[in-house]
Amino acid sequence: MTANVRLLDEPTEDLRAWHRAQRERHDDDFEAAKEIVTRLGAHYEDGVTEIGFWTPEIVDAGVPHDDVYLEVLTPTEDVRVFEDGVDQQTIEVRRDRLPIHREGEYHWAVVEGMRPGTREQFGSLYQLVYREDGEWHTVQDPLAYSVPFGVFGPAELIDLDTLDAERDDREYFEHLGTDAEPIPTSEDDGLPRIEPATSMVEIHPGTATENGSLGGLARRYDRISEKLRTGEDLTAGERIHMGYDGIQLMPIEPITEHRENHEFWQVEGDRVAPQGGETAELIAEQPDLINWGYDIVIRAFSAPNPAILETGRPHELVDFIAACHNLPEPIRIVFDIALGHAEGRADELLDEEFIEGPGMYGLELDYLHPVVRATVLELQRRKMDFGADGIRVDGAQDFKYYDPGPDELFHDDEFLAEMDEVTQEVGGTEYRPWMIYEDGRPWPRGDWELASTYRELIKQHPHSFQWSPITFAHNKPALLTFWASKWWRVFEVADFGSNWITGVANHDTLRRGTQQPLPKGWEEDPINPYLGDDGPEIIDEAYDQPSTNMLLHCLLPGVPMDFLNANAHAPWSFMRDTDDEWNVKVVAEEDNVLDWHVPAELYDDDRFFGRLKSMGIDDRDDLDHFVHVLHDVGEATDWELEDMAATIEALGSPLAGETVTPEDLERFSEHWMADVNEFANLSNWLDTLDPDRAEFTQRVREFRQDRPWLLEDIDVDGSEVFDYVHPVDGTVVYYGFRASPDGDEQVLFVGNMEGPEVTVEPTGLDPSIPADGWEPALASPGTAPDLDTLTLDNGQAVVWTRRP
Structure with missing residues (x-):
């Protein structure tokens, strides 16, 4: 049975006194808020839980303090949140409502008897409830560490001390900044700062393993680690994970939910008297959501997304990080932090003071409000304290504020600097993470692609990295002339790219590639015909081409980043089932994806597209035609579903039934998202990989790992070389020559980046290249x-090394 849950009056008064002291100690509201927010949310220690909420909306509405309560739901017996094969379960809970004390715009309580969640047991759930005009309302904790039933559900109390103490990589953190450190660090204001990775891979947890979970990823890396230690051969599907010392996870924060389709928890029974307790039934489901991870609502950003936790335990995130840290050669983990905006339903979960107004991606936050500003930084700190080594700030150019004086928007570089100042503490060690910004300013200005230097934040923070110009979404290496027309940007990478993340394959570029129409001939569109004979061959080679991989990993400076789905030659598209407003439009904009990824034989495969087939679409070409019609009709009707349905019905539709309704279009789009998500799962494609190709690309990445000096800029004005063969004459051949700083090794690269077969004399390409002494280090298959x-076909390359 559960212990009685009760408010501790004297400790609560002490907590309120501490709050007042912070207000009095700091003249600046932001500095005071930075202290206060550290104690918001729920913090458990030795049987006692401190809880705090920032509630200006309740206070401004004049809700009496005795109409505001802390509601606690505690299981009456030990339960695991989710069991294999159980979609829904009923959990008996004791429901308590306790008074909570107000201090200014805040509510505080110190409580005894709440059960802390651990790896083995489900903790007490909590939320704020209040009564206004006879109606009950709920306030959820924005700074929660666990939301097992989704972002619209109550928070779970977590025993963070136990979570930290039990992690399997404590020594990794304990040794940071010491002679025994597992990865390089530098000293930064008295603390170790994680040095950049040598190369990195981006992973989408939702499609990386069969069940799309962090637990599944942890097991995969544990299995790889064991094989490496015992000398067992890796499979091709395991090799695509190797040769990296960094992983960038796509966002793992709790995401928005579909208003009609997603409801993962409810409590049966009427609310009880203010300080009473009763037994109630919590009906709970495993959140089953499809999303890239970027549709966050800010609330519970500090927690892992429960949709990628097979057990519902935040410990899965720690286990995955530990599995990577404990490899024979540790891998750093970089979190993708998307705090520059909030999805449209965020206003249902956050106090109105958080929201400035609508924006390009949903809602803009009021970053100038001192408490909002401090809370966002605290959310970052709490999330990174799960054990991340680095932080990638998504859309740094989106952190802006409006100045009514000059009537202009300004980049909030002061806030980005505050993000850089946040330190982490894991395993008893305080450290500073590797800092990466994605910043394309002056985007979205029309000339941004020409005007962006991708260096503004590097100038301000010389230790930081930025995404490079060849990494941003608009790059499409499947286009003919890509490597010729982008030469000026690639040369910038060579000249001053040492603080850039490079690479042409990531979640955005691969999606943009599949949005490009696939023409039937040269005259229609400049798709590179030398990459392959059909869409799947072309897209696979464009984003995992030997010459591209060798250029990035064996020659150019910066940190090359690949995309695991591209490594696996797996399908990729925009997938989410959380949008209840623009779902049809988003699907229609993916109308070319079938040409790139789905030949008829795969659509006919019984493993795939079962939901769409259940709607009567049995033929791949019928589906292809329909989704193109959907796109054209949507644009013609400005995406009004009633008009779209009527027009499509008049044109004729492959959907089962005599009529077409808006509900049919919504259902079609939901089925599309779910089917494509299943189709893109890497478990379908790992066994199809060419073992020799996988082994070769692993060796390419290991070449980089063995030569970390390649991170530095190419001395293009001195003794080193980077150029292309002039004139192009139909084939773009890049070549480069580099020398290690200590002078003990030289590297020569020659690659056919695009075009028909060509023959060159590598050592005759530039007089700076030594004529003899070269030994082949890597040659793409068939070269x-x-x-x-040297004869090179499209995508082929060779790397030589030389000892002077």
């Missing part, structure tokens, strides 16, 4: 590394 007459 003979001849130094006198």
